[in-house]
Amino acid sequence: MKLPAEFLDKMKRLLDGNEYDEFMNSYNEPRHYGLRVNTLKITVEEFLKISPFKLEPVPWTLDGFYYPEGENPGKHPYYHAGLYYIQEPSAMLPGAVLEAKPGEKVLDLCAAPGGKTIQIAAAMQNSGIIIANDINADRVKALVKNIELCGVRNAVVLNETPEKIASGFEGYFDRILVDAPCSGEGMFRKDEDAARSWESFKCETCSGMQKTILEHVDRMLKPGGSLVYSTCTFSPEEDERMISYFLNLQNNYEIAEIPKTAGMQPGRPEWSDGNPKLAGTVRLWPHRIKGEGHFAALLKKKEYGISIDSMKNLQDMQAGTVNYDIISGNGESISGNHGKGKQPGQDEPELPLPEAFRKFIYGSLNIAPEGKFILKGRNIYLLPKSIPSLDGLRVAKFGWFLGEADGNRFEPSHSMVTALEMKDLKKVINLKSGSYEVKSYLKGETLMLDGEKGLTAMCVDGYTLGWAKQTGDILKNLYPKGWRKMN
Numbered sequence: 043m044k045l046p047a048e049f050l051d052k053m054k055r056l057l058d059g060n061e062y063d064e065f066m067n068s069y070n071e072p073r074h075y076g077l078r079v080n081t082l083k084i085t086v087e088e089f090l091k092i093s094p095f096k097l098e099p100v101p102w103t104l105d106g107f108y109y110p111e112g113e114n115p116g117k118h119p120y121y122h123a124g125l126y127y128i129q130e131p132s133a134m135l136p137g138a139v140l141e142a143k144p145g146e147k148v149l150d151l152c153a154a155p156g157g158k159t160i161q162i163a164a165a166m167q168n169s170g171i172i173i174a175n176d177i178n179a180d181r182v183k184a185l186v187k188n189i190e191l192c193g194v195r196n197a198v199v200l201n202e203t204p205e206k207i208a209s210g211f212e213g214y215f216d217r218i219l220v221d222a223p224c225s226g227e228g229m230f231r232k233d234e235d236a237a238r239s240w241e242s243f244k245c246e247t248c249s250g251m252q253k254t255i256l257e258h259v260d261r262m263l264k265p266g267g268s269l270v271y272s273t274c275t276f277s278p279e280e281d282e283r284m285i286s287y288f289l290n291l292q293n294n295y296e297i298a299e300i301p302k303t304a305g306m307q308p309g310r311p312e313w314s315d316g317n318p319k320l321a322g323t324v325r326l327w328p329h330r331i332k333g334e335g336h337f338a339a340l341l342k343k344k345e346y347g348i349s350i351d352s353m354k355n356l357q358d359m360q361a362g363t364v365n366y367d368i369i370s371g372n373g374e375s376i377s378g379n380h381g382k383g384k385q386p387g388q389d390e391p392e393l394p395l396p397e398a399f400r401k402f403i404y405g406s407l408n409i410a411p412e413g414k415f416i417l418k419g420r421n422i423y424l425l426p427k428s429i430p431s432l433d434g435l436r437v438a439k440f441g442w443f444l445g446e447a448d449g450n451r452f453e454p455s456h457s458m459v460t461a462l463e464m465k466d467l468k469k470v471i472n473l474k475s476g477s478y479e480v481k482s483y484l485k486g487e488t489l490m491l492d493g494e495k496g497l498t499a500m501c502v503d504g505y506t507l508g509w510a511k512q513t514g515d516i517l518k519n520l521y522p523k524g525w526r527k528m529n
Contacts, residue, residue: 308322
């Protein structure tokens with residue numbers, strides 16, 4: 043592999059002779075491949091019983107595993123059922139360090155393509171709220187798709203700047219993950235394009251973006267909350283020095299020690315301002331672990347020090363400021379709580395949902411989704427509870443997208459079925475993972491199968507895949523065109 047000469051000179055200055063040699067030798071070693079079990083759909087124990095791959099645990103997360111080179115889990119039906127997410131092993135560290143809990147409010151600020159968002163959602167078990175944001179509109183599309191594939195119900199996806207989000211979510215989040223855009227030096231072995239583009243995204247460019255992001259993070263985090271900052275680069279300017287910059291900018295944070303296991307190395311205080319607590323951060327080096335390069339820091343916000351403006355905003359939210367909005371087809375608000383005299387705990391008004399949607403729920407499901415519904419044009423979403431107003435923000439996904447209501451007809455979405463269990467559905471066709479039929483279904487082909495007429499959920503080995511429509515002995519394929527498996 044050809045690496046940039048300037049990068050090599052820098053690493054030679056940072057590492058002593060023996061370690062530099064070990065570091066360089068790692069580029070001659072094969073890379074490592076990983077997947078993370080999606081515990082929103084299946085437990086780790088259950089997946090290990092049915093896994094078609096030989097797996098080895100990733101030591102820094104309970105749900106992550108290495109799989110052998112040559113395997114292609116992205117082509118297996120279980121991937122299309124959302125049972126796992128394919129992820130580079132070292133990239134599993136930041137989400138594990140964050141330790142999100144059910145019921146919390148969490149922000150994944152630089153979220154695309156969504157691996158860490160899904161990891162957070164699994165830890166929260168669809169309870170609470172995740173705001174998943176990315177400033178790049180094209181990358182947001184992949185973020186939305188992966189969230190829907192993995193059955194995440196409690197995520198709102200934004201396409202905004204940190205400053206804009208901070209203006210509406212002051213003092214709101216229990217935990218924030220900033221997996222910052224970086225020079226990507228830790229991914230050179232995995233992605234040779236990253237090495238070729240390094241000249242355009244060197245640390246000087248990226249550190250400026252990182253500072254801009256971090257300047258707005260404090261406004262959004264509650265006192266006592268946790269912030270995880272991570273990169274996939276070796277550059278001290280983007281790692282230890284960025285943490286020192288943030289601590290100098292905000293004096294109400296402390297570095298929390300991240301336990302070191304299985305080759306995880308401490309941060310390097312000597313590469314920054316000498317603060318010994320920087321050793322509590324973590325570096326993953328490709329010559330020390332089975333994975334690529336990563337850096338992670340866990341920062342705890344002190345209980346005191348919240349600004350007057352932030353406290354007022356927090357009190358407004360707790361008093362019931364904008365929880366949801368029902369939008370009619372012409373865009374006019376027809377129902378909702380906008381903080382006008384509502385007291386905490388007061389019952390929400392009954393929502394005027396389309397009759398076709400209600401009939402579908404009663405006729406097709408064994409459960410009734412509960413929560414705050416919103417209508418955006420003809421689209422119906424189920425919002426996470428207690429979310430502030432999203433007015434003025436670019437929203438790519440309003441929570442769980444359930445489907446489209448058009449007059450007397452309701453068309454359920456793909457994201458509805460992927461977030462349900464087989465037992466939640468009244469009409470199901472359950473295919474075997476190795477069958478010709480499941481391969482045909484994932485390609486979008488029509489199947490010749492008998493069954494009761496009407497909409498049917500398609501499953502593989504008991505896990506939901508998508509929808510189909512039975513018409514006599516023909517099963518019309520409703521698997522989304524953009525998701526189909528072409529080979």
